[in-house]
Amino acid sequence: MKISGGEIRPGSVIEHNGGLWVAVKCNTVKPGKGGAFNQVEMKNLMDGTKLNERFRTVDTVEQVLLEKKDFQYLYEQGDALVFMDVESYEQLELPQEFVGDRARFLKDGMMVTVQLYGEKPIGIALPDQLVLEIVEADPVVKGQTAASSYKPAILENGVRILVPPFIATGERVLVDTNELTYLRRAD
Template sequence: MLINVTSVRVGNILEWNNALWRILKTQHVTPGKGVACMQLEMRNIEVGTKTNKRFNSSEKVERVVLSQRDMQYLYADGDDYHFMDMETYDQITLGSDMLEHVLPYMLPEMQVTVEFHDERPLNVRLPQAVVLEVVECDAAIKGQTATSSYKPGVLETGAPIMVPPYLESGTKVKVNTETGEYMERA
């Protein structure tokens, strides 16, 4: 399916140069002079190599059509992560290289969507927002609430996050899984 390159999002799978590529980062660049472009950081699914490619913002790219199955994340075993199909109860194992963009927000028993291309799992998608507990954060400083500053914290998955100064350890928060940013208290 041909789509405009400005519609490409992190986690999409593209077919480019006769290979399948997972999008790791996107950046829309608008120079002062010249044509706007999209900077894409991609990883080849077969070989594992990374590349950065600039596309003119008016270009079209081939997005691979993937079938989706709802699955439940069961557990991790070293670098292997086990998932179960919610309809057939079949289990699959995926490597950590395929999950690097979702690992900071994934907990056991979480419902995820696994995308397949010709019965081969290629991608894992999380919901837009997940609820996680802040297990560690700095103490609030008196008078700091008047500003819109944030303080560093750590989620229960070990991922770092910037949270408002009034939050304390043990608070459940809603996190945007695409950007990794704090959204609101849960």
Template sequence: MAKINGNEIRPGYILDHDGGLWAAVKVDHVKPGKGGAFAQVELRNLRIGTKLNERFRSADKVDRVELERKDQQFLYESEGMLVVMDTDSYEQTELPADLLGDRRPFLQDGMTVVVEYYEAEALNATLPPKVTCRIAETEPVVNGQTAAKSFKPALLENGVRVMVPPFVGPGEEIIVNTETMEYSARA
């Protein structure tokens, strides 16, 4: 672990703080009129998901943790556990399904996910930024609705609802951004 000053914290950094592993979600550098500058940091616990707001002065030292990132291929789901295979060693590992959170429906067979490990513990899993999905149902187009940029609701085959442009119909494949969970383009 590397020691860094409190003013060097950036969003995305993983910190060992108060006996837990925390991800810096949001960082605001504040220079009050009186007193020294500090960084107001919003932290999220990687193990239990709680949030914490903390102030770090430039003289404060914190431990920055580097997580090991591995590309792993999703094989199948069994009893709430995702079975993934390391693409280098072909070793299979079980991960809790809630590691993906609300992006879980976008996981497809054979998809490569990036799993972040601290020692031997999996703390985070990331899907590819864009995924191709098929539309199960959507509303028909209403004539005259194209004067302004408009969207209509659509239900994907994986059960997720997204807003799509009026020209997209049922049975078509679209590309969905997994970070924002929004329509990106036609496939």
């Protein structure tokens, strides 16, 4: 679907210079002289390179619509992670570097969303929040509660986060998987 350069918004996926790019930041500029343009910071979906490009309102680009499918995480096999399509039961193997550091949050049976372009996976989204157990937390130091100080803690998957002083080892907490931050105690 063709759109004008002025219609590009953050999150838009476009075809540009023979590659797939996602708009990260957009800034409409109206100079005193000449026509307005959209200054777009983009990231290549295939190799992760970044590009700053100017699109005038008369320029047209091809907007790409990605298919999103639900997959269930099954297991780790060597350097690959195996997922199952919940509709067709077909298995999909993705390299660990495709998922990145967030692979440590994967648990057996977890549902994820995979973005596909044609049949090729180009992105994966884990749940935004997960309940995890604290396996190691520093003890509370008296007098530390005067200021809003946080202490380091280690989650069951080995990820280190900062938690409030009242959180102890063995407690279950809600964690933001995108920012790697403590949200609150789990119910």
